[in-house]
Amino acid sequence: MPYLKGNVHFYLRIYEPVMSQALYRKYRPQGWAEVIGQSHVVQTLRNAIVGNRVGHAYLFAGPRGTGKTTVARLLAKAVNCLDPEPANRPCNACDCCQAVNENRFLDLIEMDAASQTGVEEVRDLRDKINFTPTQGKYKVYIIDEVHMFSTSAFNALLKTLEEPPPHAIFILATTEIHKIPATVLSRCQRHEFRRVPVNEIVTQLKRIVEGEHFEADEEALNLIARQAAGGMRDAISLLDQLASTGGKITLELAHTVLGTATSQTVLDVIDAIRDAQPAAGLEAIQKAVDSGTDPRTLARQIVDYLRALMFFRFGNDAQVEVTKEIAACMAEHAKAFTSSEILRMIKAFNAAAMDTRGWQPSLGLELALAEVMQRPSPAPQTSPAADPSPQPTSRPQPAAVPPPTPRPAAVKSTESTPTSLPETASPPHSQAHHLPSAPEPMAQTPGNTEIELAQIVKAWKQVGQVAKSADPNLIGLLNTGTPLEVRQGTLYLGFSSQLLIEKMEKPERIEITRRALRKVLGVDLAIKCVVFGGKAPPADIVPGGMVAAALENGGEIVDVQ
Incomplete structure (x- = not known):
């Protein structure tokens, strides 16, 4: 812009601020x-x-x-x-x-x-x-x-x-x-509008890198895409942030800027859980936190890895988008844990990812690790087969009484015919120490038929879960049935209608139920089904006693002194 001062012309150049566009x-x-x-x-x-x-x-x-x-x-x-x-x-x-x-x-x-x-x-x-x-x-x-x-x-x-x-x-x-x-x-x-898949985000990031003449490793772009959680704008903004450093966008730089942990840290934590080594797991977490990783971000990464293990366990490994090396590690870890163990770990670390306690940022993650390391306490189960010595009781047990005499047309006895029960293959464990998902069943004793009815009632849901692996429809029948009496090696099951008895009395279902009883309680019982309209007595009511007989005939408890 020229202007005149005396006989001299001056030129002023006005610089306008230029901001780079996101x-x-x-x-x-x-x-x-x-x-x-x-x-x-x-x-x-x-x-x-x-x-x-x-x-x-x-x-x-x-x-x-x-x-x-x-x-x-x-x-x-x-x-x-x-x-x-x-x-x-x-x-x-x-x-x-x-x-x-x-x-x-x-x-x-x-x-x-x-x-x-x-x-x-x-x-x-x-x-x-x-x-x-x-x-x-x-x-x-x-x-x-x-x-x-x-x-x-x-x-x-x-x-x-x-x-x-x-x-x-x-x-x-x-x-x-x-x-x-x-x-x-x-x-x-x-x-x-749906979340954008990771592979499509990576493809778009590569186009931007080429258009802006950046240098970026493909592993870093994959990390950016996963951190964006399906948001294209978030992914491009993270790429813009990393490009501002002025150098090549590497995986190490992405971990440092984004505050995420390396894949090796997640693998070390999972290895520590598999090997039952809490000290190694805490050390891996502490190293990651000391290097600047956000504990909640690390917890989310562990949850993502465990989610992938769940897909491997269910046979959906094609849906997991990882490198061949990580996929090999996932396949090995999926064999080392059962599905219930993986679900329990996901719940624990997911709670740590949502933990907002600020006075000790890594406390939630450490508690999650301690929780998954803790062995679940098995339910107390005792049987005469496991302990033949007599136990002192506070009150004498009543004499065994025969089961209630049913009507001839409503009672049907089912003699089970031995059939083959499909055995469910358990996942191989690569280490001697692994995370248990359920208490070990009692040792089976051939020919053992002595057990209290209260024990069967208490373990009935577990019996149904074991039978479900061989016949998914059987658990519904077992839930509608009521264990009534154990006498002379026979378990009497009560059902509300003859239709349910006809569904239950199939020889293969009787045999599956007997195998489930042997696996859970270690007893070999015959099974007979009867029509029974009453409700099962509470666990503290002595089977065969006066109160149990009154309940079986339509009575109900209104007060306890």
Whole structure:
């Protein structure tokens, strides 16, 4: 800029501050083909534009960073695009498309419901909506985080949302759809946005790295994609943060900046649990925390690894996206733990991931490790077979009485025929010390038939779980049956109807139940099924006594002195 001072001309150069644009804004999709991971939404909207069936109100719901606002802007461009071919809209070449791209399109109104929650803002919108569009064919209102509206604001919007002017289109976006009133949901076309898969996030990050001439390891990009938890915007923002360091984006740099632990730390913790070495597990956790890893982030990483082990145990290892080396470790660990052990560990470390105690950040993680190391206490079970010596009792046991005489047509005795019971293969354990999931069953004694009814009643649910592995439908029958009496090596089961007895008396089911009793309680009993209409006596009532007989004949306990 020249100006004159005396006879000398001076030139001033004015420097305007230039700010770099965030990568997630620079690489925001400008066309339908660039939207990643939301093909079900994109296809529906494109068909609506081609068929001239655009609705007056849309509701986009889904996690953050999955493209709700981006797709809303694309829809606003498409409905106002001047391209004569509907399939080419938006064209990004006409005046309306370029105005939207440059944020100067007057007929695109974006509202942030998080900062404009009151009814006054909605009333102002309602008063101005009747004005015709200035530049385009439609006036598009994008209301982001619409769940933040107050109840009065929603009520003020209802009538306008139901019957807007012909030139108005509403696009509501939210991350918490459960907070949207049903009256609003019923007035909108609802589209659910999904989390973007890890492989698609990595592919997009590679395109950005090539376009920006960055240097990045593929392992680092995979870590960024997993940390983003399905959010494309979060992934690009993390890449932008790592690129600001100025050097090559390596896996070590990503761990340091993001505060995550290395994969070896997670493997060391799982190895310590498998080998029952709590000291090694605590040492691995302490090293990770001392190096700057957030304990809750480490707990989430352990949960992700255990979740993958659960997939391996269930035969869904194809759904786990890891390297070949990690997959080999997962396959080995999956064999070392049972499904119940993995579920118990997931629950413990998931609680640590949500722990908010701040005075000792690693306490929740350490408690989770101690909890999974603790052996579950087995339920006390005693039987004459396990301990032949007589035990002193506080009161004499009544003499054994025969079971109640049933009606001839309602009682059916089932003599079991030996059939083969499918044996369930237990997962091999690579170490001598492993995490037990249930107490060891009693040692089986061939021919042992002496056991108290109270013991069978107490272990009946466990018997059903063991039988379920061979016949999934059998556990339902056992739950409807009631152990009534054990006499002379025979267990009498009571059922409420003859139909249930006919289902239970199949020889293979009788044999499966006998095997389950042998496995859980170590006794070999014959089984007879009878029709029984009463309820099972409580555990502290002596079977065969006066109170038990009264309960079997329809009586009930009303008071205990």
